Structures are given as structure tokens and as C-alpha cells.
Amino acid sequence: MNYSDDIFEKLVATIEEATSQxxxxxxxxxxxxxxxxxxxxxxxxxxxxxxAWSYEALKKQSIAQNWDAYDIADFKWSSIDSPYLEFGSQYFHQVNKAFLDRIDIHSLKTEVEYEKEFNFRINVMEEALHRCDMKGIFSLNQARSEIMINVEVLPPDYTNTIRAKKLNPIESIQFWLKEAAETVE
Incomplete structure (x- = not known):
């Protein structure tokens, strides 16, 4: 398994480019x-x-699906239910190839090897998203303090909350923390 700085930087740059686009x-x-x-x-x-979710998309979906307040609460933070699920997938061909070129994570023999590879992958995604943020990408249509960004593991687990706190100013995640954050059990 290769974890050199060059490999890390190359994968970060690939994800950053696709995410930015x-x-x-x-x-x-x-x-x-x-x-x-x-x-x-x-x-x-x-x-x-x-x-991604926007306020307008949430309102449109809630009207089209006849959602009540409970439904809205359930879907508001659901990435898999978003009308923008896999948005920009055409930009992710190189990302997909880079992940396919990495070792098959299921072939790893020990938990330590698996965790090391898993963490490497999550860390490159997190760094790419952070770099997009530093370029101002997430303040194009809204104030940065109004959008929550994250690297989200599905199904959700407590590590999503840890990353959300690292990647965002508190004002951009305050509602997510109340409504959707996973905590350590």
C-alpha cells in the first residue's frame, strides 16, 4: 500500500478538481x-x-412529494434523497479511476491495514474539500456561513460529525448538529 506524500497530493488534486468543477x-x-x-x-x-441540497430544492420536493414537517426533517439532510445526488458525475471519471487503481480494500488481510487504507482515502477527500473551501467555492451562491460541507460516510456514523466540525464554521453546522449529527454511542 502506497501512502507517500506524492500519492496523497495527486489524489487530493484529482478530487479537488472534480469537486470544484x-x-x-x-x-x-x-x-x-x-x-x-x-x-x-x-x-x-x-x-x-x-x-447537495438547496432551500429551493427542499421546498420543491416537499410540495411535489406532499411532505409534512416530519418528512421534511427526515429528508432535509439526506444525501441519497437529494435531487442533486451524484451531481457533476461527469467530472469524477479520473477520481473513479484513481480509486480503482488503489488496492482493493477488501483484499487487505488485517484490520490495521484496512483502517490505514480507509483513513488514507477519507483524509484525501477531506483535504480536497477543504482546499475547495479555501478557494471560495462554497460562497458562490450563498454566504459560506450558510452552507454545511462534509465528507460523509454512508450509512452515517459519528465520524461524519467529527469531520463536519473540522470543515465548517460553527454557524454553518448549528442546525445540522441539532437535526442530523451522529454521536458516539
Whole structure:
């Protein structure tokens, strides 16, 4: 398993480029105010994909689906139920290839090896999202303090909360923390 700085930087740059393109495309192709933008991945840390929610999309979905307040609460932070699930997937071909070129995480013989590879993958996603944030990508259609960004493991677990706190100013995650954050049990 290769964990050199060069490999890390190359994978971060690949994810950052795809994420930037997807986010810019999303924010420029809509006149919506986004409150949620995540790179989602599986519990095996496979190649990430974008998901996002805007206030306008939530309202539109709630009307179309006849959601009540409980439904809205259930779907508001659900990346897999977002109308923007896998948005910009055309930009992620190189990301997908880079993840396929890595060792098959299921072939690793020990828990330590598995955890090391899993953490490597999550860390590159997190760093790529952080770099997009530092470039101002997430303040194109809304104030940065109004959008929550994250690297989200599905199904959700407490590590999502840890990453959300690292990647966001508190004002951008205060509602998510109350409504959707996973905690250590």
C-alpha cells in the first residue's frame, strides 16, 4: 500500500478538481441557495460522489412529494434523497479511476491495514474539500456561513460529525448538529 506524500497530493488534486468543477457547475446552473454540499462515500471509502441540497430544492420536493414537517426533517439532510445526488458525475471519471487503481480494500488481510487504507482515502477527500473551501467555492451562491460541507460516510456514523466540525464554521453546522449529527454511542 502506497501512502507517500506524492500519492496523497495527486489524489487530493484529482478530487479537488472534480469537486470544484461540479460545485461551480451546480452553483452557476441554478439560482438557488445551498445549505448542504457533501462528498459522500461508502463504509468502504470507495470513490466519492457529490450530493447537495438547496432551500429551493427542499421546498420543491416537499410540495411535489406532499411532505409534512416530519418528512421534511427526515429528508432535509439526506444525501441519497437529494435531487442533486451524484451531481457533476461527469467530472469524477479520473477520481473513479484513481480509486480503482488503489488496492482493493477488501483484499487487505488485517484490520490495521484496512483502517490505514480507509483513513488514507477519507483524509484525501477531506483535504480536497477543504482546499475547495479555501478557494471560495462554497460562497458562490450563498454566504459560506450558510452552507454545511462534509465528507460523509454512508450509512452515517459519528465520524461524519467529527469531520463536519473540522470543515465548517460553527454557524454553518448549528442546525445540522441539532437535526442530523451522529454521536458516539
Amino acid at each position: 461540479a460545485a461551480i457547475d451546480l452553483f452557476n446552473s441554478t439560482n438557488e441557495t445551498f445549505y448542504f454540499f457533501v462528498l459522500s462515500t461508502t463504509g468502504e471509502a470507495l470513490a466519492p460522489f457529490v450530493s
